[in-house]
Amino acid sequence: MDLELRHLKTVRAIADAGSLTKAATALGLPQPALSAQLKRIERTLGGPLFDRGRHGVRLTALGELVLERARVLLPAVRELQEDAVRLARTRDGAAGPARFRLGGTHGPLLGGLVDRIATVFPGHPVSTATSWSEREITGAVRQGRLDYALIGTCGEAPPPDAGRLAWAEVGRDPVFVMLAENHPLAGRTEIGLAELAAASWADVPGDGCFADCFTAACVRAGFSPVTVFETDIAACVHLVRVGRAAGLCRATFPPTPGLVTRPLAGAPLHWRHLLGWHPESPAARTAPRAVAEARLAHAEAAQLNADYRRWLRGHPGFGPALTVPA
The missing domain is CATH 3.40.190.290 (D-Maltodextrin-Binding Protein; domain 2)
Known part of the structure; x- marks a missing residue:
């Protein structure tokens, strides 16, 4: 499996929520589906991203690295999308059929x-x-x-x-x-x-x-x-x-x-x-x-x-x- 932006969003959501249960609710996913997705991400990256405990999850060293990069990449990609859409709208908005x-x-x-x-x-x-x-x-x-x-x-x-x-x-x-x-x-x-x-x-x-x-x-x-x-x-x-x-x-x-x-x-x-x-x-x-x-x-x-x-x-x-x- 190749790492995708949605996987980075998942990691960020879990880290922000502090638990798989809360992250699953925020993402609109059943918790078992989110757990399975996290396991696939961890296999792709070569190790666990979170330590699970009774009171939630805590980032591992690998998880800290991935989250740090995700917090840079995700806003940059969103800005790229918005700039591209704005340019396309400027180009297409002047004429043409609705x-x-x-x-x-x-x-x-x-x-x-x-x-x-x-x-x-x-x-x-x-x-x-x-x-x-x-x-x-x-x-x-x-x-x-x-x-x-x-x-x-x-x-x-x-x-x-x-x-x-x-x-x-x-x-x-x-x-x-x-x-x-x-x-x-x-x-x-x-x-x-x-x-x-x-x-x-x-x-x-x-x-x-x-x-x-x-x-x-x-x-x-x-x-x-x-x-x-x-x-x-x-x-x-x-x-x-x-x-x-x-x-x-x-x-x-x-x-x-x-x-x-x-x-x-x-x-x-x-x-x-x-x-x-x-x-x-x-x-x-x-x-x-x-x-x-x-x-x-x-x-x-x-x-x-x-x-x-x-x-x-x-x-x-x-x-x-x-x-x-x-």
């Missing part, structure tokens, strides 16, 4: 935005990239590999790269609970979180604070979640449909045979949909229209869910954002 390279986390809005952009800008190329990681998507925008990031954040949490990218709010949704249509609570118009204290849960993964906020909301409701399955949307739907779990979903989740979505009493969790772009990129020229189309896509998704339409009438602080940036 392009729309859209990046998004898994959710119902990306397809709607692609459809609207392709309709409003016929003949202009549209491409997509998806990831469960908001950081990965925003990093690609920052580096010039994508034009727009369509992501979500839990509550009022700032998006990744908040200081480097321009952001506009697309909409704000409560988090609904997804149940099998034959679930005992499926006929209710609203469900208290505590009523599902004995349930297992299903949700898609992410690298924001949603998992912690969900656990905190459960604790406030008087219980700790039994099990949380973090998996892709199709698996979440399957687990809910067969009665294995209750699902957590945005209120814009489309109607699905065999399932119902219901609001949680008091809206203990909510989700902000955001569109981001680099302010010095060609995408900044078309950003106001892209934001407007994203908000229309959100409004269309909300209209498809009759329960959400009814809920919105009594909760004016949610739904599509109304203003468009100049």
